[in-house]
Amino acid sequence: MSQQKSEKNTFPSVAGNFFYGEIDENTVFPFPSFSEEQKEMAKAMTDAVCKFAADSIDAAKMDEEAKIPAEVITGLGELGLCGLAVEEEYGGMALDYTLYARVFQEMAGIDGSTATMLGAHQSIGYRALINEGTPEQKAKWLPDLASGKRLASFCLTEPGSGSDAYSIKTKAVDNGDGTYTITGQKLWITNGGSADFYSVYCKTDHEENGKTVEKITCFAVVKGEPGSEGLSFGEKENKMGIRASETRAVYFDKVVVPKENILGELGKGFKVAMNVLNSGRLSLGSGCVGGMKAILKLATEHAAGRKQFDRPIAEFGLIQEKLTDMAATIYSLESTVYMTTGLMDRGMGDYQLESAICKVYGSESLWKVVDTGLQIAAGNGYMREYPYERIMRDSRINLIFEGTNEILRVFTALAGIRGPSESLKELGKISDVSSVLSDPIKSVGVLTDFAKSRFSKMMVTRALTKAHASLEEEANYFSGMLSGFAIQVENTLIKYGKDIIGNEFPQGRIANMTIELYVMLALLSRTTSILNSSDVDQKKKDYVSKMCKLAFHDSRRRFVSNLKGMTKNKDKMIKEISEMVVDNGGYGLDIIDY
Numbered sequence: 001m002s003q004q005k006s007e008k009n010t011f012p013s014v015a016g017n018f019f020y021g022e023i024d025e026n027t028v029f030p031f032p033s034f035s036e037e038q039k040e041m042a043k044a045m046t047d048a049v050c051k052f053a054a055d056s057i058d059a060a061k062m063d064e065e066a067k068i069p070a071e072v073i074t075g076l077g078e079l080g081l082c083g084l085a086v087e088e089e090y091g092g093m094a095l096d097y098t099l100y101a102r103v104f105q106e107m108a109g110i111d112g113s114t115a116t117m118l119g120a121h122q123s124i125g126y127r128a129l130i131n132e133g134t135p136e137q138k139a140k141w142l143p144d145l146a147s148g149k150r151l152a153s154f155c156l157t158e159p160g161s162g163s164d165a166y167s168i169k170t171k172a173v174d175n176g177d178g179t180y181t182i183t184g185q186k187l188w189i190t191n192g193g194s195a196d197f198y199s200v201y202c203k204t205d206h207e208e209n210g211k212t213v214e215k216i217t218c219f220a221v222v223k224g225e226p227g228s229e230g231l232s233f234g235e236k237e238n239k240m241g242i243r244a245s246e247t248r249a250v251y252f253d254k255v256v257v258p259k260e261n262i263l264g265e266l267g268k269g270f271k272v273a274m275n276v277l278n279s280g281r282l283s284l285g286s287g288c289v290g291g292m293k294a295i296l297k298l299a300t301e302h303a304a305g306r307k308q309f310d311r312p313i314a315e316f317g318l319i320q321e322k323l324t325d326m327a328a329t330i331y332s333l334e335s336t337v338y339m340t341t342g343l344m345d346r347g348m349g350d351y352q353l354e355s356a357i358c359k360v361y362g363s364e365s366l367w368k369v370v371d372t373g374l375q376i377a378a379g380n381g382y383m384r385e386y387p388y389e390r391i392m393r394d395s396r397i398n399l400i401f402e403g404t405n406e407i408l409r410v411f412t413a414l415a416g417i418r419g420p421s422e423s424l425k426e427l428g429k430i431s432d433v434s435s436v437l438s439d440p441i442k443s444v445g446v447l448t449d450f451a452k453s454r455f456s457k458m459m460v461t462r463a464l465t466k467a468h469a470s471l472e473e474e475a476n477y478f479s480g481m482l483s484g485f486a487i488q489v490e491n492t493l494i495k496y497g498k499d500i501i502g503n504e505f506p507q508g509r510i511a512n513m514t515i516e517l518y519v520m521l522a523l524l525s526r527t528t529s530i531l532n533s534s535d536v537d538q539k540k541k542d543y544v545s546k547m548c549k550l551a552f553h554d555s556r557r558r559f560v561s562n563l564k565g566m567t568k569n570k571d572k573m574i575k576e577i578s579e580m581v582v583d584n585g586g587y588g589l590d591i592i593d594y
């Protein structure tokens with residue numbers, strides 16, 4: 001049980017294959033279930049987390065005081081929660097992706113600030129050390145980080161560089177004596193101040209073809225080590241939510257580090273950061289499952305207990321709609337996250353699309369579910385005496401950090417279409433498709449291959465033969481949507497060519513369709529496994545089967561609306577109105593005048 005990649009067992013991204021209209025059923029069926037060993041471990045750890053939280057975590061007080069007490073961090077460290085993915089030889093729990101996600105989910109369901117602190121510490125803070133560290137680096141720093149004796153921070157964002165992460169300015173200058181001097185500032189760094197270990201992304205100079213070019217390198221800056229005297233911190237930020245987690249600016253004034261503190265290769269830091277964020281996004285997604293389950297529990301208790309018009313409000317249709325929607329959304333996200341972690345544990349080598357999907361779908365589902373839960377509680381929900389408003393404030397950050405959902409949509413579309421655009425390169429060499437048709441002899445080889453693959457996509461076959469018989473209708477819909485999606489991706493590439501890169505309207509729809517396809521697949525896979533199991537009673541089977549069908553058809557509706565939007569939309573008008581809004585400096589109308 002660990003997150004070490006099994007080299008012999010790697011297979012390609014499931015979501016990446018959607019862009020070719022392909023799916024390897026053997027990778028997603030059966031749904032990756034917990035082994036007996038994993039179940040035992042998960043139960044032991046989540047029980048321990050709940051017990052510790054009941055005794056020691058007062059989320060409302062921590063929110064009020066905007067502070068996580070030191071003894072909470074110490075206690076979490078003693079439980080092993082600060083070193084979930086660290087190999088045992090360095091004092092960690094060596095959990096695989098599935099267990100890591102499940103334990104993280106539990107913590108996030110208890111308190112958003114504590115989960116953020118823990119996530120910033122290990123999901124991203126010292127993740128570069130796990131992924132890239134040499135045995136010497138790991139031996140030097142990991143044991144204290146895994147035990148929670150020292151905290152870690154991930155330092156990428158700067159005042160001028162948020163989403164455009166490559167534009168960072170913090171500079172590490174090679175002193176020519178085996179050391180680098182780091183100067184610059186990082187903004188909104190979680191655990192900034194209290195952490196000892198900072199993974200800092202800096203620009204470094206490189207000679208290429210007689211020119212000096214800047215690339216990114218990741219350095220470990222450790223408080224108290226010689227040369228770190230220039231490390232300082234801004235005031236603690238006064239935030240809307242996750243208030244108990246610490247967020248500060250981090251300043252580097254001629255901080256000197258030895259080259260032994262470089263994490264990964266010199267000049268390859270951007271890739272290091274992206275890989276770190278890929279796994280970070282996954283735990284963020286599982287954390288959203290925890291938050292959603294917590295709010296549904298609260299809202300259900302309220303709906304069952306609160307009487308209006310002489311009846312519990314849970315008996316009113318418009319409240320029933322909400323409870324059902326919340327449960328079905330949780331089922332969808334849980335299936336999506338744990339299909340992903342299971343695929344990663346089975347050896348899916350490239351999971352950047354899947355983890356982005358977990359983050360985007362997770363954060364938006366959480367936000368929707370929290371809003372719905374608060375509406376069920378109504379006035380109580382709005383009062384600080386109850387936890388709903390805190391959970392709402394805490395939830396909002398998930399759509400922003402670790403890559404905003406807009407950036408991740410752009411990323412999902414562009415990373416996904418990279419594959420098919422390579423395959424269509426031959427076509428791209430010919431100035432446009434009509435010129436291909438006007439000279440069919442010259443292009444016959446290209447066109448024949450293209451036509452063959454296109455024809456196979458248009459033949460709506462049953463792509464999912466392994467789905468449970470009672471889900472046949474959904475499986476057939478899925479097959480049709482998958483081929484429709486791949487054809488649309490090709491059409492988009494032919495229509496826009498390389499201009500697709502600057503065209504976010506179709507990118508957004510492609511990303512949305514990718515997300516929905518992946519969610520629908522997770523629903524079909526998990527529900528099939530439950531329905532096929534002899535260990536599950538009929539009542540539970542009915543429950544999941546109904547939730548699957550409901551969530552699937554919601555997802556399908558969103559997919560179809562995005563697919564239709566690819567060819568019939570108001571994009572031009574949207575762009576024009578937005579430009580007018582900017583020209584007006586806002587709305588620009590007053591009812592008095594117009």
Ligand SMILES: Cc1cc2nc3c(=O)[nH]c(=O)nc-3n(C[C@H](O)[C@H](O)[C@H](O)COP(=O)(O)OP(=O)(O)OC[C@H]3O[C@@H](n4cnc5c(N)ncnc54)[C@H](O)[C@@H]3O)c2cc1C
Binds near residue numbers: 154189397
């Ligand atoms: C509480 C908190 C904790 C944080 N913790 C950390 C941390 O530990 N480490 C760290 O490095 N950073 C951290 N951050 C920073 C966080 O990752 C950034 O806020 C985030 O990446 C977005 O950057 P920005 O806020 O500058 O927004 P901007 O990049 O300025 O974006 C503003 C808006 O424009 C959109 N946008 C930008 N570019 C595009 C585009 N090309 N297409 C479409 N839309 C676009 C964005 O999606 C967003 O809606 C934290 C932030 C907060 C609030």
